Amino acid sequence: MSVTAAELVRELTRRFETAGLEDPKVDARTLVCGLLNIDLTDLVLGRTETVGSDDLAFVCAAAERRCRREPVHRILGRRSFFGLDLVLSADTLEPRPDTETLLRAVVPFAQSRAAEAGGCRVLDLGTGSGAICLGLLSEIGSASGIGTDISEGALQTARDNARRAGLQERFETIAGSWFSDVEGTFDLIVSNPPYIPTDDICGLSPEVRDYDPVIALDGGADGLDAYRAIAAGAAEHLANGGRVAVETGFDQCDAVAAIFEENGFTLTERLRDFGGHDRVVVFCL
Ligand SMILES: C[S@@+](CC[C@H](N)C(=O)[O-])C[C@H]1O[C@@H](n2cnc3c(N)ncnc32)[C@H](O)[C@@H]1O
Incomplete structure (x- = not known):
């Protein structure tokens, strides 16, 4: 039987509809x-030709995985984020489009800092795939950054991504919990930490619950543990006039x-994501 790619997309869309997936056509096309x-x-x-x-068998096997709720980008093994591939x-969170809101929030500050001082030092706490830090470094040629993570596997992937993007000379990694092995000060401290309350994790969609690492999701009983740790340590590592986002x-x-204000910070900005939800807060000292 011969089939074109367009026909294959139609067939996968039907299978994904039957499996109850939310965006069957988008998933079929992307896959x-x-x-x-x-x-x-x-x-x-x-x-399309x-x-x-062989390709047909390959795509059909991938479609089976998607019907079992493995996310499309996990199957592909990569995803685009802020212009980076x-x-x-298995150790990294799949970066979400909403996290680009954090980059939109801090790029103008990082650019002006780089223009004034000839560079901008970035600390990305819980870097995962490196998404936030590498996004900033790709945008600002004189910036340099450190990505930290408690997961050595995630840091390995972040270093691979830095190499693939040609950013390895300006990107370092530190393994450890939040600021534990971090030295020095930074113009910009950024983080997308785990923030799901522990008891809510079992109710997440299978795509998230079964495929994102739990350590990347679990924010403790009220979801705010990581913010408490970051707010407590950030002042010591923030350069004069710097920002935490x-x-x-x-x-x-x-x-x-409120947690950051209790630790002496002032809120300078809050931003909404593409869906109109509050998503990012920015602070200075
Ligand atoms: C929500 S994910 C964000 C990943 C990436 N920054 C992004 O936005 O796609 C949170 C990250 O924090 C890391 N993490 C969890 N607990 C940590 C800790 N105590 N210290 C440092 N990193 C931690 C996880 O391994 C995970 O990579």
């Missing part, structure tokens, strides 16, 4: 284009602002 290296525009315009039998591993859960901005 087929990603696995067969097809441009989305060519697919949409019907400029017949898929060979990031590889993922953290991503939060959609209903956590006020609580996180």
Whole structure:
């Protein structure tokens, strides 16, 4: 049986609908284009060729995985974030588009700092795939950064991503809990820490609950443990005039602002994500 990529997308869309997936068509297109290296525009315009039998078997096996709720980008092993093509591993959170809100919040500050001082030192706490720090370094050529994480596996992936993006000369990693092995001061301290309350994790979608590492999700009983640790340690590592910016859960901005204010910080900005939810708070000392 011969089938074109466009026909294959239609067939996968049907299978994904039957499996009850939320975005069957988007998933089918992303999977087929990603696995067969097809441009989305060519697919949409019907400029696709017949898929060979090996490729067909390959895509069908991937579709089975998606029907078992493995996320599309986990199957592809990579995802695009802030213009970077990031590889993922079992130890890394899959970076979310909403986290680009944090980058939009801090890029202007980092740019002006770099212009004034000839550079900008960034500390990314809980760097995972390196998404936030590498996004900043790719945008600001004179910036340098350290990504920390408690997971050595995540740091390995972050270093791979730095190499793939040609940013390895300006990116270092430190293994440890929050500030435990960090020395010196930084113009910008950023973090998207784990912020899901422990008891809420079992109610997350299978794509998140079963595939993102639990250590990247679990924020303790009220979801705020990491913010307490970061707020307690940030003053010692913030350069004069620097900023701290953290991503939060959609209903956590006020609580996180209160934690930072108790630690001597002043809220300078709060931003919403693409869905209109409160997502990022920025502080100075
Ligand atoms: C929500 S994920 C964010 C990953 C990445 N920054 C991003 O935005 O895609 C949180 C990260 O914090 C790390 N983490 C969890 N507990 C930590 C701790 N005590 N110290 C440092 N990192 C920690 C996890 O391993 C995970 O990589």
